[in-house]
Amino acid sequence: MAELQLRSRSSSVARFSDEVIAAFQQELRGRLATPGSQDYEQARTIWNAMIDRRPALVVRCAGASDVMRAVRFARENDLLVAVRGGGHNIAGNAVCEGGLQIDLSLMKSVWVDPKGRTARVEPGATLADFDREAQAFGLATPLGINSTTGVAGLTLGGGFGWLSRGLGLTIDNLISADVVTANGELVRASETENPDLFWGIRGGGGNFGVVTSFEFKLHPVGPTVLAGLIVHPLDAAPEVMRFHREFVEKTPDDFVCWFVMRQAPPLPFLAPEWHGKEILALAVCYRGDIAEGERIAKPLREFGRPVADIIGPMPYTAWQTVLDPLLTPGARNYWKSHDFAGLSDGLIQVMMEHTRTIPDPQTEIACAQLGGAVSSVPRGATAYNHRDGKYVMNVHCRWADPAKDEACIAWARGLWKAAAPFATGSVYVNFLTQDEGERVREAYGENFDRLVELKNKYDPSNLFGVNQNIRPTV
Numbered sequence: 001m002a003e004l005q006l007r008s009r010s011s012s013v014a015r016f017s018d019e020v021i022a023a024f025q026q027e028l029r030g031r032l033a034t035p036g037s038q039d040y041e042q043a044r045t046i047w048n049a050m051i052d053r054r055p056a057l058v059v060r061c062a063g064a065s066d067v068m069r070a071v072r073f074a075r076e077n078d079l080l081v082a083v084r085g086g087g088h089n090i091a092g093n094a095v096c097e098g099g100l101q102i103d104l105s106l107m108k109s110v111w112v113d114p115k116g117r118t119a120r121v122e123p124g125a126t127l128a129d130f131d132r133e134a135q136a137f138g139l140a141t142p143l144g145i146n147s148t149t150g151v152a153g154l155t156l157g158g159g160f161g162w163l164s165r166g167l168g169l170t171i172d173n174l175i176s177a178d179v180v181t182a183n184g185e186l187v188r189a190s191e192t193e194n195p196d197l198f199w200g201i202r203g204g205g206g207n208f209g210v211v212t213s214f215e216f217k218l219h220p221v222g223p224t225v226l227a228g229l230i231v232h233p234l235d236a237a238p239e240v241m242r243f244h245r246e247f248v249e250k251t252p253d254d255f256v257c258w259f260v261m262r263q264a265p266p267l268p269f270l271a272p273e274w275h276g277k278e279i280l281a282l283a284v285c286y287r288g289d290i291a292e293g294e295r296i297a298k299p300l301r302e303f304g305r306p307v308a309d310i311i312g313p314m315p316y317t318a319w320q321t322v323l324d325p326l327l328t329p330g331a332r333n334y335w336k337s338h339d340f341a342g343l344s345d346g347l348i349q350v351m352m353e354h355t356r357t358i359p360d361p362q363t364e365i366a367c368a369q370l371g372g373a374v375s376s377v378p379r380g381a382t383a384y385n386h387r388d389g390k391y392v393m394n395v396h397c398r399w400a401d402p403a404k405d406e407a408c409i410a411w412a413r414g415l416w417k418a419a420a421p422f423a424t425g426s427v428y429v430n431f432l433t434q435d436e437g438e439r440v441r442e443a444y445g446e447n448f449d450r451l452v453e454l455k456n457k458y459d460p461s462n463l464f465g466v467n468q469n470i471r472p473t474v
């Protein structure tokens with residue numbers, strides 16, 4: 001008789017006969033995949049090509065009932081479990097070696113209530129899925145900047161993008177969520193139902209259960225926004241960033257200006273002589289009236305001698321996908337991240353120096369601007385706690401050739417170390433790589449102990465342990 005072997009959490013092996021697996025399949029609306037099944041490779045392959053893990057069994061869930069059954073099967077058999085939303089996370093926790101993968105990526109529905117300005121979103125939906133549905137009604141909630149990212153993982157870590165300075169984090173717009181807890185039951189988490197769980201899932205990742213549905217508040221956005229890039233030579237960065245520092249303080253919260261340092265990709269709006277040269281790109285987005293946005297952006301656009309300026313009105317959905325070609329799946333990626341309260345000359349110098357030694361043309365140093373509505377939420381109000389970091393640097397180290405792994409990782413770590421004296425000490429949990437488990441405490445700061453208490457209550461055996469893990473203490 002054939003048998004399927006799965007890794008259990010105690011690292012021993014759990015064995016299942018064909019009959020047991022067939023009976024499990026019978027209970028599901030979705031389907032099981034094992035190595036060799038048609039859709040197995042698709043289910044286990046995630047955005048970061050550095051992660052190459054092979055689960056022994058994948059539950060390709062079709063709905064909440066499948067998730068409940070999968071969680072019960074895993075708990076009863078003490079299996080190693082990973083949960084996959086959009087499969088975008090850099091650390092690769094969407095997939096585990098030899099265990100059971102609960103794959104939510106087929107659960108992609110987005111249901112918008114245009115009158116009530118809310119949306120119900122399933123956990124396999126990407127940002128593109130959500131934006132497309134909500135923008136049909138001129139609505140949106142703050143999400144990230146790469147449209148293939150999963151709504152689920154992004155939300156559970158906090159979530160921020162172009163709209164966040166004005167409208168808060170993604171979690172600040174979460175009304176409720178349906179969660180399958182470690183005992184396989186489905187509960188609602190909101191301000192009024194299981195409020196402790198609601199607090200925890202707003203930043204605490206997948207530590208407390210599997211979310212099968214998110215309910216979000218929506219806001220009028222676009223459908224046309226003012227957005228685009230201003231590109232300067234890297235050498236001009238000290239003056240431009242000094243100007244930027246004061247400029248952004250005076251702009252309304254609905255106006256954001258992020259920046260990137262990198263080698264210029266061969267984009268059609270850049271003169272060919274700039275391709276491959278080091279640049280500073282300012283990325284602007286304003287969701288209000290276009291003429292007002294033009295007025296606000298004018299001094300920034302007039303400063304210095306940019307080599308390109310492509311700021312203009314564009315569909316919000318187009319702006320939400322504009323960086324996709326630079327962030328395609330399948331590359332090798334290693335990230336390092338810091339939060340900053342401000343952008344000092346010294347910090348800009350460190351970033352510039354490292355841009356000059358960038359190990360691969362795909363690599364970039366990106367810096368998001370937060371503050372505003374993100375900072376107006378009290379620190380302890382959600383598990384995401386770093387409300388006062390105004391800038392988040394993410395070193396997107398990215399390359400194709402495995403032979404470059406060591407050099408690229410060393411470069412990213414070097415930049416991170418050099419920038420550390422300027423950082424607040426906090427970090428966004430969604431930007432942690434697989435070797436940064438020790439930074440989970442930093443990611444939660446003063447909220448960490450409360451998260452441990454919550455873990456003890458909702459998942460005392462750490463069934464949901466393949467993530468940026470908050471370990472139970474019971």
Ligand SMILES: Cc1cc2nc3c(=O)[nH]c(=O)nc-3n(C[C@H](O)[C@H](O)[C@H](O)COP(=O)(O)OP(=O)(O)OC[C@H]3O[C@@H](n4cnc5c(N)ncnc54)[C@H](O)[C@@H]3O)c2cc1C
Pocket residue numbers: 047082083084085086087088089090092093094104123143144145146148149150151152153154155156157158159160161205206207209210211212327430431466467468
């Ligand atoms: C190119 C790129 C750009 C990014 N840009 C931004 C950005 O602009 N803003 C931002 O805030 N973040 C950004 N991120 C980070 C992103 O938020 C995280 O990678 C996020 O975890 C991705 O979610 P996912 O569902 O795709 O990931 P997955 O890898 O599927 O999941 C991530 C984690 O969440 C858990 N999880 C997923 N779904 C569920 C669920 N339903 N229930 C319980 N646990 C679950 C997984 O087990 C895993 O531990 C970016 C990431 C990439 C790769």
